[in-house]
Amino acid sequence: MLLNKLTKNKWFKYTLKGTLFLTVSIVLFFISIYIGLWGKIPTINQLKDLKQSQATEVLDIKNNLIGKYYIYDRQSIPYSDFPQYLIDALVATEDARFYDHHGIDTKSLFRVLFKTILTADESSGGGSTITLQLAKNLFGRQNYGPLTLVINKIKESIVAKRIEELYSKEEILTFYLNTVPFPDNTYGIESASLKFFNVHTKELNLSQAATLIGSLKANNSFNPRLFHKRSRSRRDVVINQMVKYGYLNPEEASKIKAKDFVLNYQHYAPNQGLAPYFRAVIKKQLDSILQLDKFKRPNGEPYNINQDGLKVFTTLDNTLQRYAEIAMRDHMTKLQKQYEKAYGNHDPWLKNKPAFLAMKKRLKKYKTLKALNLSEKEITDSLNKPQKQELFSWDGDTVKSMSTLDSLEYYLKILNAGLISIEPSTGEVRAYVGGIDYRFFQYDHVSQSKRQVGSTFKPIVYTAALENGMSPCTYFSAKAITYTDYDDWKPTNASESDEDNLNYSLEYALSHSVNTIAVKVLHETGIDSVISQAKAMGIKSHIEKVPSIALGSSNLKLIELAKAYTSFVNDSRPSEPVFITKIENKDGKVIASYDDLNPEQTIPKAYSDYTRQVMLEFLKATVNDGTAQRLRSSYNFKNDIAGKTGTTQDNKDGWFVGIMPNLVTVTWVGNDNQQIGFSNTSLGQGANSALPIFANYLQQLNADSNYNKITRAFFEKPSDDVIKDLDCEPTKKDNFLQRLFETNSDKTTFKKKKKKGILSWLLGKKD
Known part of the structure; x- marks a missing residue:
């Protein structure tokens, strides 16, 4: 009788129809994502052969890393190189139920989906498992307007389920730690360990491991190079999480939190770090070598120096190189001062001197303005407009407001x-x-x-x-x-x-x-x-x-x-x-x-x-x-x-x-x-x-x-x-x-x- 009464109620009918429509819409929406109408989703077969862009490593005669060539600064290492406390810190902080679920933590995911859709609360939490994050790291995200988060989450859920079917938890952790982005455009734990602490992943101590894991929450905000105090606070949060889930006892945690961490930051970008000129020569040689037929892949395609994770063993001795760079810097710092002082008031690099005037006319900007038939005064006025620029100095690089001509005069005196x-x-x-x-x-x-x-x-x-x-x-x-x-x-x-x-x-x-x-x-x-x-x-x-x-x-x-x-x-x-x-x-x-x-x-x-x-x-x-x-x-x-x-x-x-x-x-x-x-x-x-x-x-x-x-x-x-x-x-x-x-x-x-x-x-x- 109650059912008959409800079926005659127009509001009940509207609600039922609305619920049914919403359910069907959600199902169809999910199916549309699943079949690729919102972008292709990797198949099981494609996931069986996960290939990721890896940095090419340049090694010295002792196999020490001296530089890399990359689009993404990434180096892959095996699971055996991960200290257990690194794994524990990651799981405790990013996915406490990692070993219990099959790629999706349903409770967390529904919280995010419904809070985001119903309340438009984008701060409702990520709801991401390690496997979901891996799916995002591997295949990235696309922009779908207001539905961006929902569509990407569903696509990542599908990929995560497939990954869990194909790989063990250890393999998933290996993929994750080798691909996850760390601060300073660094991808993978090995690259991050070497960049921030100058040690391999297996040599990280617990404090260092917790610092790097802590930076995953927000690469820039918790960058230990830029925000040391904030990064230390985040490290302590990771330590507390390890205590909460039984990976670390409170006494040991207190000892670690009482000590600060010390960075040993390394530059591996092409224009920074040890031996950049040497690495530029190696890059030039590789570009020629890898085009030769006998050094190509079996399928005849050349290796990609920026993506294929090659290892280039060189003749350089990184210790001798460091000694040479120190020797040059120590002497040139003193010689530059003596050089400038010796000229007194007769500096040959000043704006009214022949060397300066000759260099001025060689400037690309000067030639461009000259081609526009501007007068010498108009060209000079244009070249005298100041702009902020970073300047080399033996006393430490500085940023100054300086015109093109001022900059030319400045650099003309540098030995x-x-x-x-x-x-x-x-x-x-x-x-x-x-x-x-x-x-x-x-x-x-x-x-x-x-x-x-x-x-x-x-x-x-x-x-x-x-x-x-x-x-x-x-x-x-x-x-x-x-x-x-x-x-x-x-x-x-x-x-x-x-x-x-x-x-x-x-x-x-x-x-x-x-x-x-x-x-x-x-x-x-x-x-x-x-x-x-x-x-x-x-x-x-x-x-x-x-x-x-x-x-x-x-x-x-x-x-x-x-x-x-x-x-x-x-x-x-x-x-x-x-x-x-x-x-x-x-x-x-x-x-x-x-x-x-x-x-x-x-x-x-x-x-x-x-x-x-x-x-x-x-x-x-x-x-x-x-x-x-x-x-x-x-x-x-x-x-x-x-x-x-x-x-x-x-x-x-x-x-x-x-x-x-x-x-x-x-x-x-x-x-x-x-x-x-x-x-x-x-x-x-x-x-x-x-x-x-x-x-x-x-x-x-x-x-x-x-x-x-x-x-x-x-x-x-x-x-x-x-x-x-x-x-x-x-x-x-x-x-x-x-x-x-x-x-x-x-x-x-x-x-x-x-x-x-x-x-x-x-x-x-x-x-």
């Missing part, structure tokens, strides 16, 4: 630097500093820049002379000569204290970098012979056929100069620089071996063993008693070291090559604008501008017993013939025949090489 260390026996690059800061100066001064090499080219001249039969004890006068066939060019020495009637041996002349004698040695040897010698020693850049090459007028790359010098400690053979030793895919399969990447090649000797031993003695003399003697006198180094300083015209480039039996290091310092040099030679000479970087570097190596193989190595002993042929005085005065036949001519020509007569033989013969 830059480069360094490379190569193991001569293998060519493997152990340290690589392409500039002072990759964020602001991305031009690589090791592999890209070409600069005049100054006196560092002289050993190549002397090597050619020895190879062409010149005796090590040949003497030359330091007297300046005018070369009439080259516009009356008259090279002089940095020091004018050399006596005209004093003659120097080759060893003395090279070790003390006597310019006039270097040109005379070139004159006797022949320009073509010297250029051929340079090519044999690995120099590929063009060398102009002019006598000034004896003084280093040629523009060469730092890396090719280093290659040439390796021959002095590598059996007279230049070492080809090696960067990559092996490449593996994400499954650990080698896709490119050392031999694939660095095929063995027979490099002919660039010169004889005799010449090598003589030259090494010359270069040792440079350190012991020549232009680099401050390594002994000021730094008190006892190591076996040979080397060569270099300074170019107007003190625009400072060089130092440090040779040790197992490591060859080249350093360079200068202004990126080659119109601007140092104000004086005492400050700008290689012994002062570039050598101290090597010295700071070696000091750190000497203090580290792990590098005794480098620091305590000894040079080869010269043969008896070499010792005998070097047994002569470094200087001698003109003898009787010289005074008798001297014409006092101070002019000569490079056009024809004079035949060696009895007089020249007598003058060149050793005592």
Whole structure:
């Protein structure tokens, strides 16, 4: 009777029809989502092969991570690498009933759905299980307007159920922790552990693990780098949750909460962190290597460096690299201040100076405005408009309001630097500093820049002379000569204290970098012979056929100069620089071996063993008693070291090559604008501008017993013939025949090489 009465009630009918309509609508709505009308949902088969974009890792010779290439900063690790307390912290905080449900915590989910739909309360809680979050992490979300949250939640629920059917709880946790987003655009627990604490996940302590798990609630708000206090408070919430669910006893929790956590933040972005210039070279090499057919996938497609989780094993030593970067930074910080102070009120980078005006017209913005037919005043007014920008500074980067022209003037005064260390026996690059800061100066001064090499080219001249039969004890006068066939060019020495009637041996002349004698040695040897010698020693850049090459007028790359010098400690053979030793895919399969990447090649000797031993003695003399003697006198180094300083015209480039039996290091310092040099030679000479970087570097190596193989190595002993042929005085005065036949001519020509007569033989013969 009651039922009959209700069925006749129009309001009951309306309610029943409305409920039925709502139910059918919800079912149809769900079905429409299920069949993909709101976007495709991954099938069971697709979920069986979960593939996620992974960062490619760049590793040093000890397999330490030095950088990554990625779209998403993600590294995958197995479940066995997760500490139990990491798992406990995650479950206690994010999904307390994780082990009891099958992907959906119905109670929480309905709370969210109905509160969101009926009350429009978006703060009603996530209601997400770990599996639901995994579904979101894997496939993301789309925008459906007002229904966005509901549709995405339903889609994620369907995917979560399918995931639970396919995978165990351990596998789900593994997928989750390898894909979940952490602060600073970091994906996966391994990447987060390395970035924030510089340890692998398995090495995290409980406090660190709780800190990272706590950041999952809100990546930015609980970023431990940006909001330390807030992050610590959130860590304590995680600890309390672990106590609440029985994963941790209250006493231990109290001890952990009483202590703060300490970050050890690492930069792995391409323009930050350790060895960014080196990583840029590796990236360039990989882009070429992975396009080769033999290094592609089995299906013929190339690997994607940013997505496929490759492991690139390199020759870099991260400790040597760190020492090199510290050495550069410590010296350049001081040198920059000295450099600016030395100019006083005569700064060449000011707005009214030629260097500034020339650079102004090279600006891209200037050229754009000029193309619009704007007047010079209108262009200048536009370039003078200030805007906020971050500026490089050795005292700490700052943000200032500065115009384009102000910025140009600011950066025109900044000195830059480069360094490379190569193991001569293998060519493997152990340290690589392409500039002072990759964020602001991305031009690589090791592999890209070409600069005049100054006196560092002289050993190549002397090597050619020895190879062409010149005796090590040949003497030359330091007297300046005018070369009439080259516009009356008259090279002089940095020091004018050399006596005209004093003659120097080759060893003395090279070790003390006597310019006039270097040109005379070139004159006797022949320009073509010297250029051929340079090519044999690995120099590929063009060398102009002019006598000034004896003084280093040629523009060469730092890396090719280093290659040439390796021959002095590598059996007279230049070492080809090696960067990559092996490449593996994400499954650990080698896709490119050392031999694939660095095929063995027979490099002919660039010169004889005799010449090598003589030259090494010359270069040792440079350190012991020549232009680099401050390594002994000021730094008190006892190591076996040979080397060569270099300074170019107007003190625009400072060089130092440090040779040790197992490591060859080249350093360079200068202004990126080659119109601007140092104000004086005492400050700008290689012994002062570039050598101290090597010295700071070696000091750190000497203090580290792990590098005794480098620091305590000894040079080869010269043969008896070499010792005998070097047994002569470094200087001698003109003898009787010289005074008798001297014409006092101070002019000569490079056009024809004079035949060696009895007089020249007598003058060149050793005592």
